[in-house]
Amino acid sequence: MVTLLRTSGLLLSLLVAVGGSSCTSLQERSNVPQQSTSVTSTAPSSSAPQDDLSAVVPVVRRVGSAVVQINTSRTVRESVEGFGLDEFRGNRVPRPEQVQRGTGSGFITTADGQVITNAHVVAGADTVTVVLKDGRNYPGRVVGSDSISDLAVVKIDATNLPTIPLGDSNALVPGQLAIAIGNPLGLSNTVTQGIISATERSVAEIGIPDKRVAFLQTDAAINPGNSGGPLLNAAGEVIGVNTAIIQGAQGIGFAIPINTVKTVSGQLATKGRVDYPYIGIQMAALTPQLRAAIDRSNLGFQITQDKGIIVLKVLPNTPAARAGMRAGDVIVSVNGTAIESVNQIQQQVDATGIGKPMQITVSRNGNAQQLAVRPEALPARPSSQG
Structure with missing residues (x-):
């Protein structure tokens, strides 16, 4: 089960989870040794190995003050047995309210108070409070939030704030040093270190489609x-x-690449939303097993190959439908690039952008077809689409 990392404190975790079994408790976690080394921002002792501290300590001292704690509260109504029936009969029975509190992390990117965090940290919040490392706290205003990327921009009214520079996630390779700063389980300004274990992990691989x-x-x-x-x-x-x-x-965590964050946060800061290009297809990597299943299902089309990306469905009134794409088409190339994975197609759609033509070559019943598809803005309530 993949868990999004919002918490309400040490004893009670408010976890936004997708599928799977119940969450590991704090007690169970405390009995399992962590793979990464925890480092504080205090000065190293004379006996500490310098090799372990030389990279991490300067980073924490330089940028740690720009990492913030984000506290939220949201009011929810508890369910009352029989309430629906009473309401149907015209008896308005007030439901008791409960205030849920959560804690997450964020970091300051501009001296005048722009803070980046996850969308699920502030989702549904009635109040947002940003707490700096020095103890100052400010009311936060959610400028924009995007559930598709799970990113949000929060603004606080302040000046001369510490900031953190943004790097280049495209330059990352597995094995590089990685340092995390945040507020796990409400323990403020916790620093841990590890490495980049992998890049380009797809949503399908980790189970959050x-x-x-x-x-x-x-x-x-x-x-x-x-x-x-x-x-x-x-x-x-x-x-x-x-x-x-x-x-x-243990030791398997995921982060949104900063280059994605730059793009999304820029749109959130300027217009409060993100426009995603889409073409409106459901697709899958073709395998001999999938081909056999399609043949048995008699879906109205024939597949003549065992590899490629097959279009399982073309949604009506979408760019793909208007371009003449059909279920059963096998995507061979996009904009001249040979296609080997579903991720490649999504990357090509994103790179093309809204309103610009994509040249897509498909194999239809063994014959090559050329299609010109113009991506449009993803509707506000999308289905699972490419």
């Missing part, structure tokens, strides 16, 4: 409450936003 991100994987220890906090490189630059963990695993 409603997102549209190619994640970074890290073994730096992150836990509920780290959500929205920065993942840093050895230069003290943000390379990702810590977002999710796999429950029951």
Whole structure:
């Protein structure tokens, strides 16, 4: 189970989870040794190995003050047995209200108070409070939030604030140092270190298909409450936003690459939303097993190959439908690039942008077809589409 990392404190975790079994408890976590090393921002002792501290301590001292704690509260109504029947009969029975509190992380990117965090940290919040490392706290206003990327921009009214520089996630390779700063389980300004374990982890691989991100994987220890906090490189630059963990695993965490964050946060800051290009198809990687299943199902089309990306469905009134794409088409290339994975197609759609033509070559019943598709803005309530 993948868990998004918002928490309400040490004893009670408010976890936004997708599928799977129940979450690992704090007690169970405390009995399992962590793979990553935890480092504080205090001066190293004379006996501490300098090699372990030389990279991390300067980074924490330089940018740690720009990492913030984000506290939220939201009012929810508890369900009351029989309430629906009473309401149907015209008896308005007030339901008791409960205030839920949560804690996440974030980091300051501009001296006048722009803060980046996860969308699930502030989702549904009635109040947002941003707490700085020095104890100052400010009311926060959610400028924009995007559930597809799980990113949000919060603004506080302040000046001369510390900031963190943003790096380049496209330059990352597995094995590089990774430093996480955040507020896991409400423990403020916690620092852990590890490495970049992998890049370009697809949403299908980690089980959160409603997102549209190619994640970074890290073994730096992150836990509920780290959500929205920065993942840093050895230069003290943000390379990702810590977002999710796999429950029951050790040293498997995921972060949104900072290059994605730059694009999304820029749109959120200027217009409060993100426009995603889409073409309106459901697709899958073709395998001999899938081909056999399609043949048995008699879906009205024939497949003559065992590899490629097959279009399973073309949604009506979408760019793909208007371009003449059909279920059963096997996508061979996009804009002259040979296609080997579903991720490649999504990347090509994103790179093309809204309103610009994509040249797509498909194999239809063994014959090559050329299609010109113009991506449009993804509707507000999308289905799972490419």
